[in-house]
Amino acid sequence: MELRDLHSLIGIAETGSLSGAARKLNLTQPALSASLKRLEQELNVLLVRRHSRGAALTEEGKYVLQKSYHIVRDVAEVVSVVDGLAEEPIGLVRLGLPTTIAGGLIPEFFPMLRSRYPQIRLNIIEAMSGRLAELLQLGDIDLALLFDIQPMSGLRSEPILKEKLCLLVPSDHPMANKPGVRLDEITQLNLVLPSSANSIRKHINAACEAEGLSLNVVADIDSFPGLVSLVKGGHCTILPTYLAMQQAHQGKIVALDIMRPNLEWTIHLASRHDATRPRASLVTGQLLTQACKTLVQDGIWPGEIINRA
The missing domain is CATH 3.40.190.10 (Periplasmic binding protein-like II)
Structure with missing residues (x-):
């Protein structure tokens, strides 16, 4: 199947006649007819019916037309991207x-x-x-x-890497000296967490639902500095290990491993x-x-x- 034959079908659909499509595509009418015939023979189906006012696509032709638009667009995108990749990053x-x-x-x-x-x-x-x-x-x-x-x-x-979530508590919290904490133990705490629209909260909620548990969340805070400040002031939260561990190293809060089950997720690089x-x-x-x-x-x-x- 050749791209030029798909362009011929698109031209016929958009102009309503073979002569109009030939003019639009800068082809002779015999060349356009040959292109259409080649496509119909390859697919073994009638795509276009001619009538006194021009030409109309059959139901099969309409289906192939939609697929043709997708193919032509995808090819154009490939050409555009390849051209862009050849350029100096700027x-x-x-x-x-x-x-x-x-x-x-x-x-x-x-x-x-x-x-x-x-x-x-x-x-x-x-x-x-x-x-x-x-x-x-x-x-x-x-x-x-x-x-x-x-x-x-x-x-x-x-995917780039996997990372654990941990429980953050104040350094003087009764749990601060524990080597780790179970998820069911966390249900006994007053927690401040990101809101339910956030991926952290969704991940935590899914883990709790799988274990038949529910958390006591006293506030939804979509701010990392805000959550850390509240932990320093006496509250508890659950956050990924990276910056949480950096905060823990400052001594005012403690990061505890969550066990049974481990809360782990994957970080992805997403692009358009x-x-x-x-x-x-x-x-x-x-x-x-x-x-x-x-x-x-x-x-x-x-x-x-x-x-x-």
Whole structure:
């Protein structure tokens, strides 16, 4: 099946006649007729019926027409992306980072990007993971690190690393000296957590539902600094290990492993299929992945690297 034959069918559908399609595609009418005949013979079906006022697609022709639009669009996208990949990485890349990651990752990642690709200008948006997924789907950002995402139209994703969630308590809390804590023990605490729209909360809720447990949440706080401040003031929360462990090292709060079950999730790099600067977005994503893995290898980010075959 040749692309030019699909263009011939599209031309006939859009003009309503073979002569009109021939003019539109800058072909002779015999050449267009031959193209249509070739396509019909290959598919072994009648696609177009001619009549006194021109030509109309059969039901089979209408089906092939819709598929033809998709194929032509996909081929055009491939050409556009390949052309973009051949260019020097340059321009604006809008990157979304979750609040539980941004503060620790930016100092590692940004110097790498500036050193390797000085013509890329970075715009970093920090938000909770759920909000970043929305911005990515709307086209307001080009790339984002997201947690345990579901397949979304127009987006691609790849897993980078696995990370545990832990319980944060004040340093003077009765549980502070425990080596770890069970999920059923956490149900006895007054918790402040990200709101139910956030991926952290969804993950925690799913784990509790699987165990037949429910948490006592006294406030929904979609702010990492806000959650940490409340823990220092006497409350408890559940957060990923990365920045939580950094806060624990300052001595005012304690990070406890959650056991039975372990709460673990996967961090993905998500990007748009239709990135306007494919080369810049591609290399930015590659360096971002490298920065994450370097932090894990250096023992700064408690996690497990996912190496794809």
